[in-house]
Amino acid sequence: MARALFPWVVLAALLFSAVFSTLGGGLPPADFTFCNESEVKSLDPAIVTGSPENRMINALFEGLTRLHPQTLEPIPGVAERWDLSDDGVVYTFYLRDTARWSDGTLVTADDFRYSLRRFLGPRTAAEYAYQAWYIKNGRKYNRGGSGVEPGDPVEVELNLPPDAVNSLRGELLHGTFVRLENQTGEPLPDDERDSTDRVFVVEIDGQENRFVSKDDADAGATPHDGLRWCRQVLFDFRDVGVEAVDDRTLRITLESPTPFFLSLMGFYPLYPVNQTCVETHGSPAWTYPENLVGNGPFTMQLRRIRDRIRLAKSETYWNRDEVKLNVIDALAVDSITTAMNLYMTGNVDWITEAPPTALRELIHAEPPRDDINPSTWLSSYYYLLNTTKAPLDDLRVRQALHMAVNREEIATKILAAGEQPALSLVPPGIEGYVPQLALPQDPDEARRLLAEAGFPEGKGFPRIDILYNTHEAHQSIAELIRKQWQRELGISVRTRNEEWGTYLSSQRQARYDVCRKGWVGDYADPNTFLDMFVTGGEQNNTGWGDPRYDELIAAAARESDPDKRMAIFREAEQILMRDLPILPLYYYVSKNLVKPHVRGFYNNVQDFHPLWSIWVDDSGAPNEFMQGARGR
Amino acid sequence: MIAFCIRRALWMVLTVWAVFTVSFFLMRAVPGGPFDSERALEPEIERNLKRKYNLDAPLYQQYFQTLGQVVRGDLGHCMRIGDYPVATVIREGLPISAALGSVALSFALVLGLLAGVTSAVSRGSAADVGLRLVATVGIALPNFVIAGLCILVFVFQFGWFPAAGWGSPIQVVLPAFCLGAPYAAYVARITRTSMLDVLSQDFIRTAKAKGASPGRVTFIHALRGALLPVASFLGPAVAGILTGSLVVEQIFAVPGLGSYFVQAAILRDYTLAMGVVMLYTVLLYTMNWLVDMSYAALDPRVELN
Numbered sequence: 001m002a003r004a005l006f007p008w009v010v011l012a013a014l015l016f017s018a019v020f021s022t023l024g025g026g027l028p029p030a031d032f033t034f035c036n037e038s039e040v041k042s043l044d045p046a047i048v049t050g051s052p053e054n055r056m057i058n059a060l061f062e063g064l065t066r067l068h069p070q071t072l073e074p075i076p077g078v079a080e081r082w083d084l085s086d087d088g089v090v091y092t093f094y095l096r097d098t099a100r101w102s103d104g105t106l107v108t109a110d111d112f113r114y115s116l117r118r119f120l121g122p123r124t125a126a127e128y129a130y131q132a133w134y135i136k137n138g139r140k141y142n143r144g145g146s147g148v149e150p151g152d153p154v155e156v157e158l159n160l161p162p163d164a165v166n167s168l169r170g171e172l173l174h175g176t177f178v179r180l181e182n183q184t185g186e187p188l189p190d191d192e193r194d195s196t197d198r199v200f201v202v203e204i205d206g207q208e209n210r211f212v213s214k215d216d217a218d219a220g221a222t223p224h225d226g227l228r229w230c231r232q233v234l235f236d237f238r239d240v241g242v243e244a245v246d247d248r249t250l251r252i253t254l255e256s257p258t259p260f261f262l263s264l265m266g267f268y269p270l271y272p273v274n275q276t277c278v279e280t281h282g283s284p285a286w287t288y289p290e291n292l293v294g295n296g297p298f299t300m301q302l303r304r305i306r307d308r309i310r311l312a313k314s315e316t317y318w319n320r321d322e323v324k325l326n327v328i329d330a331l332a333v334d335s336i337t338t339a340m341n342l343y344m345t346g347n348v349d350w351i352t353e354a355p356p357t358a359l360r361e362l363i364h365a366e367p368p369r370d371d372i373n374p375s376t377w378l379s380s381y382y383y384l385l386n387t388t389k390a391p392l393d394d395l396r397v398r399q400a401l402h403m404a405v406n407r408e409e410i411a412t413k414i415l416a417a418g419e420q421p422a423l424s425l426v427p428p429g430i431e432g433y434v435p436q437l438a439l440p441q442d443p444d445e446a447r448r449l450l451a452e453a454g455f456p457e458g459k460g461f462p463r464i465d466i467l468y469n470t471h472e473a474h475q476s477i478a479e480l481i482r483k484q485w486q487r488e489l490g491i492s493v494r495t496r497n498e499e500w501g502t503y504l505s506s507q508r509q510a511r512y513d514v515c516r517k518g519w520v521g522d523y524a525d526p527n528t529f530l531d532m533f534v535t536g537g538e539q540n541n542t543g544w545g546d547p548r549y550d551e552l553i554a555a556a557a558r559e560s561d562p563d564k565r566m567a568i569f570r571e572a573e574q575i576l577m578r579d580l581p582i583l584p585l586y587y588y589v590s591k592n593l594v595k596p597h598v599r600g601f602y603n604n605v606q607d608f609h610p611l612w613s614i615w616v617d618d619s620g621a622p623n624e625f626m627q628g629a630r631g632r
Numbered sequence: 633m634i635a636f637c638i639r640r641a642l643w644m645v646l647t648v649w650a651v652f653t654v655s656f657f658l659m660r661a662v663p664g665g666p667f668d669s670e671r672a673l674e675p676e677i678e679r680n681l682k683r684k685y686n687l688d689a690p691l692y693q694q695y696f697q698t699l700g701q702v703v704r705g706d707l708g709h710c711m712r713i714g715d716y717p718v719a720t721v722i723r724e725g726l727p728i729s730a731a732l733g734s735v736a737l738s739f740a741l742v743l744g745l746l747a748g749v750t751s752a753v754s755r756g757s758a759a760d761v762g763l764r765l766v767a768t769v770g771i772a773l774p775n776f777v778i779a780g781l782c783i784l785v786f787v788f789q790f791g792w793f794p795a796a797g798w799g800s801p802i803q804v805v806l807p808a809f810c811l812g813a814p815y816a817a818y819v820a821r822i823t824r825t826s827m828l829d830v831l832s833q834d835f836i837r838t839a840k841a842k843g844a845s846p847g848r849v850t851f852i853h854a855l856r857g858a859l860l861p862v863a864s865f866l867g868p869a870v871a872g873i874l875t876g877s878l879v880v881e882q883i884f885a886v887p888g889l890g891s892y893f894v895q896a897a898i899l900r901d902y903t904l905a906m907g908v909v910m911l912y913t914v915l916l917y918t919m920n921w922l923v924d925m926s927y928a929a930l931d932p933r934v935e936l937n
Binding site: 342 | 662665715716788
């Protein structure tokens with residue numbers, strides 16, 4: 001009998017040792033644990049765009065400025081002070097002598113120059129690159145070979161061996177761009193300007209050189225007579241407005257006065273990275289826990305894919321005495337219900353979103369809860385109208401659709417967290433700006449307008465679709481609006497859902513009538529909302545355009561007087577709310593659940609909560625998060 | 633035997649190639665791409681991204697290049713999820729899914745076989761009816777309902793287990809139970825049916841007639857034959873359970889492989905999706921192969937051919 005059992009015992013032992021080996025031996029608990037939504041895509045500040053990444057990068061790196069956790073005002077970060085020239089375009093930043101990388105070396109002006117160049121370099125493929133286009137010639141540099149014009153100073157990056165570390169740059173030659181031509185030396189026709197075979201003629205030291213871009217792997221082959229291989233030809237970075245005056249002084253010249261530029265320097269894509277680290281390990285290996293060198297308040301202890309990132313207080317951070325948490329766990333939890341379970345059982349201290357089903361109950365709980373306090377933030381939920389399609393090309397039809405929507409009903413019936421109905425694209429909460437409202441709900445006027453447009457009581461009105469990306473909340477809203485339009489206008493409406501990727505491509509190719517969309521402001525300024533709707537803008541998939549609107553947005557970028565600038569934005573938003581290529585529906589609210597013992601956590605208009613300001617206090621004192629909440 | 637294995641290996645290569653080809657073109661036929669986001673990319677930036685991942689070449693060139701890489705054992709870099717090579721993602725996720733899966737499977741087998749044999753031996757009794765009822769409920773209830781109930785009862789009512797996470801043995805219990813429950817139910821039903829079938833055969837009567845004890849007849853003579861259908865069910869089941877489950881892994885926040893099967897496709901992460909699909913193909917094929925070989929071990933009448 002014992003002999004028969006033996007293989008089973010061995011098998012069971014193997015099984016359990018296999019299980020225990022994957023468990024990782026249990027970590028000591030962290031001081032502060034929170035659910036950081038999904039797994040981060042990357043920890044390279046230059047290439048990511050999401051909010052889980054934002055939280056991690058803000059812990060691991062620090063920019064020239066930081067955003068105040070409550071007011072979001074830019075406060076000194078790596079730069080201890082700065083000057084602005086009288087014309088508002090030249091910033092001089094003075095770096096503090098105590099700012100250090102986690103390997104102990106100083107953070108220098110050259111580090112910023114290197115990082116901004118890397119961020120703007122076309123080969124980095126930074127999605128957020130446009131955030132640095134405010135820097136003089138930043139856009140030209142970012143556009144690579146397509147951005148140079150005859151007479152421009154250019155840099156030619158030569159090829160490296162194919163096995164070189166992928167983050168290294170090739171040798172640079174500097175010269176003047178003469179013209180584009182094809183390989184036989186004839187001028188290039190316009191339709192071949194984007195061809196990869198195009199020849200860049202560059203004058204270097206009085207000599208004309210002909211360069212063709214080639215992948216490193218193919219650059220071993222000998223080029224045709226008179227041609228030279230290179231990686232890329234692009235605008236000379238020495239003429240981009242980033243200059244390291246000395247070790248501790250950085251001068252940034254802008255295209256035009258940009259009032260939110262200091263806030264932008266506290267926005268993570270523009271944070272510095274460590275050149276030695278990046279160039280030793282290559283991308284993306286430099287972001288792995290064993291390699292990463294940062295300059296932020298925390299360092300990364302470990303990263304388990306789809307499990308957690310463990311942060312520890314940095315011993316080299318200049319402001320380490322103000323950082324109160326020693327160990328932080330950021331859990332990657334995909335499901336918000338699971339996050340909620342973890343929160344309710346006391347395993348995590350903060351979750352960024354409560355499930356909608358639980359939210360209503362939590363908000364209206366009696367006695368009022370001490371850990372939930374929704375607040376509005378800079379984001380809008382709206383519908384795009386495809387103005388290239390009849391009958392939506394008729395302003396009266398768009399007005400009718402707009403006036404027939406009952407936003408109060410949406411807010412009370414569907415939205416659980418106290419979201420406010422919206423009549424403007426720009427949400428309230430931006431200092432110095434008053435959102436410009438569209439006309440209020442008016443079903444009678446809506447019916448009259450629809451009749452005037454040739455569809456009395458909706459007769460003859462073609463059926464329109466409401467497109468939304470697959471999600472329960474979007475579905476309920478679309479269904480309700482469908483009912484409202486059918487009830488008030490007598491028109492036939494259908495809802496259609498597509499999963500995210502398909503929905504985005506339908507939107508981009510304008511294969512929709514009405515399409516759901518949301519937008520979160522990148523910085524606290526109306527520009528982040530309003531510049532989307534310039535004619536042909538990347539986010540303006542409505543086909544709408546207005547020359548006066550485009551002029552105003554351009555004028556606002558040049559205007560340095562804050563009051564005049566806001567007046568320009570107001571006029572622009574009035575045009576948008578008059579022509580209604582979009583129907584604003586509501587402004588989002590934040591839905592954080594934060595344990596009462598968490599201190600230094602503030603509600604603010606960007607739902608941005610830097611970890612360095614947070615601490616844990618078990619004394620039972622009221623925390624900052626609940627200020628102004630119901631029942632207090 | 634050796635000829636059988638060689639033939640099977642050749643077929644496996646063909647199958648993996650076919651699956652690779654079909655999924656390669658299917659992935660790319662779906663609208664959208666790995667670099668879609670709400671913030672549209674400038675055309676120049678998108679072109680650079682595409683160049684970086686070799687998506688700007690004509691489709692047939694991409695196909696042969698990717699195929700070449702895969703043959704050399706390079707699954708490429710994830711395009712959307714994590715800045716890791718596909719191989720690393722699989723290396724970190726697979727052991728976790730496999731560990732969870734093996735616990736779930738052992739539990740499913742022990743419970744399923746015991747219940748099935750008990751049902752068959754005491755056919756028609758209250759125990760039989762009761763066990764069959766539980767098994768039917770186990771099959772009918774989807775994973776997430778079982779998981780929800782378990783969390784309500786064992787996490788919130790009794791507080792015996794943590795709500796989610798991975799790292800300590802106690803965190804394995806609930807997900808393994810929820811993952812294994814439907815399999816246990818299937819195993820119980822299959823075992824019962826095939827046991828009944830085997831118990832009515834001549835060689836069982838012979839065994840009883842020569843004086844073998846009831847326990848020996850049931851567990852040695854009958855069960856061995858009755859395991860054949862269970863084994864053929866287990867082949868694909870093992871492949872499925874070891875590569876993880878989207879639902880259970882999401883509910884219990886287990887960092888396994890399961891959710892990549894869905895997430896990678898939704899996010900158009902071409903390389904990762906190809907990686908997990910091929911991993912699943914290889915596992916499924918291998919398991920079926922093992923099942924075929926186990927037939928010969930379980931039933932002397934079967935010849936490998």
